[in-house]
Amino acid sequence: MRIASRVSMALSVAAIALTIGGAQAQEKLRIGTEGAYPPFNNLTSDGQLVGFDIDIAKALCEEMKVECEFVTQDWDGIIPALQANRFDAIIASMSITDERLKQVDFTNKYYNTPPAIVALKDTDITGVTKEALAGKVIGVQGSTTHSNYSEATYTDSEVRGYPTADEYKLDLINGRIDAANDDITVIEEWLATDEGACCKIVGTITPVPEIHGLGAGIAIRKGETELAEKFNAAIDAIRANGTYKEINDKYFGFDAYGG
Incomplete structure (x- = not known):
């Protein structure tokens, strides 16, 4: 959100x-x-x-x-x-x-609505935990709750911020990042497009009220x-x-x- x-x-x-x-x-x-x-x-x-x-x-x-x-x-x-x-x-x-x-x-x-992790269909990422995403590059839109959550949670990953969601999507498609964190409805909307056919939802994240609000x-x-x-x-x-x-x-x- x-x-x-x-x-x-x-x-x-x-x-x-x-x-x-x-x-x-x-x-x-x-x-x-x-x-x-x-x-x-x-x-x-x-x-x-x-x-x-x-x-x-x-x-x-x-x-x-x-x-x-x-x-x-x-x-x-x-x-x-x-x-x-x-x-x-x-x-x-x-x-x-x-x-x-x-x-x-x-x-x-x-x-x-809850947040989720999205990745390429052939990803080796199997979950949304800190351990499952260790060593991966995660894209997020900057100045969002998803950015705050990723920075706080995925400390063994590189969290890369983007001005807009469209920009992290482009980098995900082109393999410049391994996964992205956003609202599940935003991700599902994108996955239903031709462009989003590259990717899949790995899993949803249980919202943390102190971060996600x-x-x-x-x-x-x-x-x-x-x-x-x-x-x-x-x-x-x-x-x-x-x-x-x-x-x-x-x-x-x-x-x-x-x-």
């Missing part, structure tokens, strides 16, 4: 867009996302944002009766960009962790309690009215919300 440029004149959490004549006002929320993490968020070749995160964000905005505006931002800079008021919330498969809670506040989770939540600036409460109420509402299941079933064959 994990872990780019418009300037807003917003004076509060929600930017106010006035209609012609100024008679009515519409609340607008700027949503920051990465756009490079399918099936959760991804930019298509024609510049459209698609994915589970995007559909959930749209459903939440509709439930809250606000207009959504999406802003793409590289992962490494996404929290600083939120703090700098480039957008009002991050919906980008960001795991709720103690480390991130020092910088931002979170809503309740909106999904929680409590699921993916919506990050907001510190102290913006009212916005968090609105998001939480909207998450509960789309879970109750069937909208969440409809979106979930579009992408997954299981309930991504988790236990």
Whole structure:
């Protein structure tokens, strides 16, 4: 789950867009996302944002009766960009962790899926333990819970960080790394493509709450309690009215919300 440029004149959490004549006002929320993490968020070749995160964000905005505006931002800079008021919330498969809670506040989770290890089909790797991956080169997207877990766990391996998931996938295909660690749904999405036919899931990793957090939540600036409460109420509402299941079933064959 994990872990780019418009300037807003917003004076509060929600930017106010006035209609012609100024008679009515519409609340607008700027949503920051990465756009490079399918099936959760991804930019298509024609510049459209698609994915589970995007559909959930749209459903939440509709439930809250606000207009959504999406802003793409590289992962490494996404929290600083939120703090700098480039957008009002991050919906980008960001795991709720103690480390991130020092910088931002979170809503309740909106999904929680396990991590996994992926490798070439002819790999000699037989498990996901420290011992099974000793001496191997493991690719991860940097500044993610998967990176943190790999650095802490696979101390007998070389852990190599990448700016995006696409880059570790390319190195795995070309044999520059032996395995990769990411969210199982991201890996499964890739394995279903022609490019991902090279590889297989070696096994899943039991999440460590102190590292992997409590699921993916919506990050907001510190102290913006009212916005968090609105998001939480909207998450509960789309879970109750069937909208969440409809979106979930579009992408997954299981309930991504988790236990």
